[in-house]
Amino acid sequence: MNERYDFKAIEEKWRRRWEESDLYSTRELPDLPKRYVLVMFPYPSGPAHIGHVANYNLGDVLARYLRRKGFNVLHPMGWDAFGLPAENAAIRSGVHPAKYTWDNIALLKEGLQRLGYSYDWGRELATCSPDYYRWTQWLFLRFLEKGLAYKAEGWANWCPSCRTVLANEQVIAGHCERCDTLVEQKALSQWFLRITAYAERLLEDMEELKGWPESVLTMQRNWIGRSEGCEVVFRIKDRDIEIPIFTTRPDTLWGVTFFLLAPEHPLVDELTRGTPYAEEVARFRERLRGVSNIERTAMDTEKDGVFTGAYAVNPVNGEEVPVWTANFVLMEYGTGAVMAVPAHDQRDFEFARKFGLPIRVVIQPPEGTLRAQEMTEAYVDPGVMVGCGDFDGMDSEEGKLHAVPDLLEERGWGKRTVNYRLRDWLISRQRYWGVPIPVVYCPECGLVPVPDEDLPVLLPEDVEFEFEGPSPLERSQEFRRTVCPRCEGEAERETDTMDTFVDSSWYYIRYASPHCEEAAFDHEAVRYWLPVDQYIGGIEHAIMHLLYSRFFTKVLKDLGLVDFSEPFTNLLCQGMVVMGGAKMSKSKGNIITPEQFIDTYGADTLRLFILFLGPPEADKEWSDSGIEGAHRFLNRAWRLVYRYLDVLTLKTQPVPRDSEALKRLSHLTHRTIRKVTEDIERFAFNTAIAAIMEFTNGLYREMEAAPDAFNTYEGHEALRALVLLLAPFAPFIAEELWEELGGEYSVHAQPWPEYDPQLARAERITLVLQVNGKVRERMEVDADVSPEAMEEIALASRRVREHTAGKEIAKVVVVPGKLVNVVVR
RNA sequence: GCCGGAGUGGCGGAACAGGUAGACGCGCUGGUCUCAAAAACCAGUGGGGGCAACCCCGUGCCGGUUCGAGUCCGGCCUCCGGCACCA
Structure with missing residues (x-):
């Protein structure tokens, strides 16, 4: 074995070997439980980016771990290959979008392959290839x-x-x-x-998405924006026109003092054509034309509008109220027409105040009495209905939810409806x-x-x-x-x-049978692999990609093409890699390319370091000097195996079976296996790596103290465990060290190590002694010390006695196996 | 404005079920090796006080619950993300 860790040679060697032996190719194995681990496929915009590494690391560690836990794992990769940048490049530099795209795919693929990800490249797909988009069509x-x-x-x-x-x-x-x-x-x-036809199901089925971050579900819920209310039909005075409005507050119908139409509403023209108001309406629209829809409807934009000359008739009380058109009314939401209740809606309130329109209070708060002239803002909370005919004195919530909707439906003035923000x-x-x-x-x-x-x-x-x-x-x-x-x-x-986004709404299904020529996908393969068990990607896709994919899946289910209704059972949204707290971008000139670090330290170091930076969901602060620490650690692991092999060739003294050194070694090994396993299960890759580092440090110390103890079952076990645990994180060096240890190819096909709970448990613990909650002493005791003994030890402790002297002991709290707190007065 | 998430050493972060705050790594300081340096290895490293044994303070701020709070509760502040006149 070479004393030096030659990452270049090692990584080249194993990249080739893995490819030749088809290590990561996958097929359906009905007898094995499956796991489908998918990381959102990239848009091939150029060479690999550090963000790609952060992303694809997560999926790769998980895929490697699950394989070794005995699952048949689908872990594919492909390209979201259509899109504007390719076409813009064609316009700028004359390169055909197809060439631009395929060149970038080659670059990015090369980058990902250098990192040693365990993809089944036989399933590679590109959305711009006719084999794929044929099925999109x-x-x-x-x-x-x-x-x-x-x-x-x-x-x-x-x-x-x-x-x-x-x-x-x-x-x-x-x-x-x-x-x-x-x-x-x-x-x-x-x-x-x-997609609006599926709004309700997209909302309802979120119940099933227990494995999704709450934040993503909330974002989707807000985006769909379901709101319950009533449609109420107003009549235009002296005209044969009926116009429905949507309201969530039918209880305020008696407070309507004017009526609003969106500026684009066709009725605005119809009502004003040939009247003296036509001109002013035209001027108003002209004023809006220069303003984008977004600016027009921004919260801080001032209310604006004009009178149309027409009057609308309120069905509940027959009142005639002026019809205006206003900038803040949206054509796309509801019916494009709104009943205005200035006393109980802030927007209407502002509009009324600006144009001197009447304000009528019909909901009185539980305490105090509102007077329209004195109001400085709308009162939008529940209260008691007043001036509402038969409903006077009714609780407004009751009126809103039951009484008024019932009235509207009885009289045929309107009906209960649901509106969505989703378009x-x-x-x-x-x-x-x-x-x-x-x-x-x-x-x-x-x-x-x-x-x-x-x-x-x-x-x-x-x-x-x-x-x-x-x-x-x-x-x-x-x-x-x-x-x-x-x-x-x-x-x-x-x-x-x-x-x-249409292309990416179904690619995860295509991976099950990427070469199927007779259909978009093979039903047997889809039944075996889908849905995706763990989907990983950026939070920036919280709405669009994830909502569209959910929509597609539901449509495919209704078409009888798939038998699941949600595509992604578990979702992990990883954070960005940032520098100085800011996103890396070309314009800031702070782009880090994996290439430079792979050349200097190797792919294993880069992978390990990025995983070590922090938990997956958090943004991660990049540090140039930190990466050396990761490299130093791999060197330490390398030298540890080197020294161990050296120790084996020495004539060593037989070690007694019950030696303390062997006990320490076993405990160290099994404790680490437990910790790393538990951490991977909860995606705490950073602390899993920290545990492997601690293990390495511990083994160094032991080898220093008692080299003889290593030529034993426990010594072998420790070194093998080190390499087996390291493998998902740093696959190249692990494979090389595994070979040096005489393990059979491949380390990535070895069962995940099991731990013995007895051995993982510490024999000695640090007992903490507190007086009034302050730590006064720590001492090493047997792990199975009884609570009674703990109390005795505490009360006998010199330091505890110093702090309790002359005081009355009120109570002694014993936390078995952990601490004793002596409470004094 | 509303809805999420987060504030812990010089830095990235750890503490998973209310029980040793700061694991692991970076950086820094001192040492070993060396002609010297690098690498490697060893030791130290939250702040303040003390010759020392030790003591006090400390997880954004204020208050509460508890024998005990980074962790739970109430009220604020700051930052990040999403939505933003949706009737």
Whole structure:
């Protein structure tokens, strides 16, 4: 054995050996229990990043551990390979998106392979490959058949820089998620997936997601934004128009003093056309045009609006109230029309005060009496209903939940409804590098889906990339011109491609049978592997990717294609690697590449160090000097095995079976196995590594003190345990040391070591003696000391007596095996 | 504003069920080896006081419960993340 730890040679050697022996290839083994460990696949934007390492480390440790616990583990890797950066690169530098993408995949794959992750590379997939997107298209057609995909005219979020539409979820504070450009509203005909049809189930089924972080569930719950209330129909005075509104406060219907419409509401035009109000309404809309939807509806934007000249009739009391249009009313939520109750809604209150509209109190608080003129803000809490006809004196909660809704339903004025904040998922993108939406427009037959047998609709390779103007697919006559599958006449293809979140909404199922050519996936394989037992990824996907994937899974279940309704049983959201508390980014110039550290210290050191930085869910502060500590530790482990092998060649004195050294050695070994096992089970990889370090330090000390004790069963066991425990974290060095110890190939196929609880238990413990809760002495005693003996020891202790002298002992608290607290007065 | 999460040495972090605060690592200080340095190894390292034995203080702040609180409860402060005129 080489005295020096030559990580370069070792890592190269084993990378090759593992590949040659197909160590990580997986197949269905029905007799073995399975585990599916998946880390969110990356977008191949270039070489591996330190964030990738932090991510993929977690999945790899878990996969390696579970294999050795006897599970058949699926641990695949692939590429989320469609998307804008590739196309932007094409526009900037003329490289074809396909080449850009495949080159980056090669780079990233090389990086991941250097790190020694135990993926079954035979299952590699890329969403941009026709083998894959053919099935994305196939699934889209199933959605279309079920009415879950539809095309609609509407206002869409438009990013002028990316020149494409964005889903609501991709708009962050009014700006494009990718390029930070201010998002505009544009009227377009777009494809949507009807995720709102699944709002209720997406909400309900969260009950099942016991293995998800509460924070993610909360975020999804808020995003879906379920609210219960009533739809109430108002009539427009002197017109044959009825307009429903949504309210969560039917108990305040008697407090309505005006009525509001969203500025885009079609009724605004209808009501003002040809009236003296038309002009002012037009000016108001002009004023809003320069303002983005987001700014318009920001909390701190001042209330604004104009009167339409029309009056609405309140069904509950027949009152006529003025109809206004206001900036803060959203067309997309509810019905785009709102009843205004200024006394009990803060927004309406502000609006009323600004425009001098009446305020009428209909809910009185339990204490005190509200007077409209004196109010400085709306009263939104429950109270007693007043001025509400037959309901006077009723508790407002009772009115809101039962009495008023009952009245509305009896009289046919309205009904109970549920509203969601969630909108349908806009999937159209006016870009080239994505999955073509497989439909055709025929002048005769209209919109015709591409038949399954004609899939995939291939992306044409030969297209032009321009910064300005229509997308490459729109420009490509060759692509557009086609034949109607129904009438065989001339027709045109859809030129929109799909949002890349569609690709990633089902990739985890494809991994079960990545090469299946007859279907999107093989049912037997899916039944065996799915759902994903442990999903790992960034918190930034808390809403979009995870919600879309859940939606897809439910649709697939309803289509009878899968038999589970939630795709990810357990979810771990890992933190970012940061520097000086800030996210690493190209613009800050603080990007750390794994490459430089692998070259200097080796992949094992890098893996170990990042895991050691802190718990998975927390953000981790990078430190250049810290990594040397990890490297030092691996060197120590290496030299320990080297010295041990040396000790074995010496003539050693026989060691008595009951020697203290052997006892200490066994205890050290079994205690460490227990600690590391428990820590891995709860994802505390940082403390698991700390325990292995302590073990190493302990073995050094023992080897110094009693080298003879190592040429024994206990000595062998200790060294083997060290290597076996280290293997999931630092797979290369562990494999090499395992070979040196004469273990059979591979260390990664060895059963996980078991511990003996008897041996793991300490024989001696530190007994803590306290007086009034303050530690006054510690002493070593036998672990099985009785509580009575503990009390005796405490009361006999010189230091305890010093602190209790002259005082009355009120009570003695004994915590068996731990401490004694003597309480004095 | 609302909803999550977090505040512990010079630093990353540990303390998993209310019971030794600071494991492990980094950094720093001293030592061994060396002509010297590096590496390695050994010892020390929360703050204050004391010649010492020891004593006092200490987990964002204020208060509470308890024999005992980093951990539980109430009230604040700060930071991070999400949502944000959703009727």
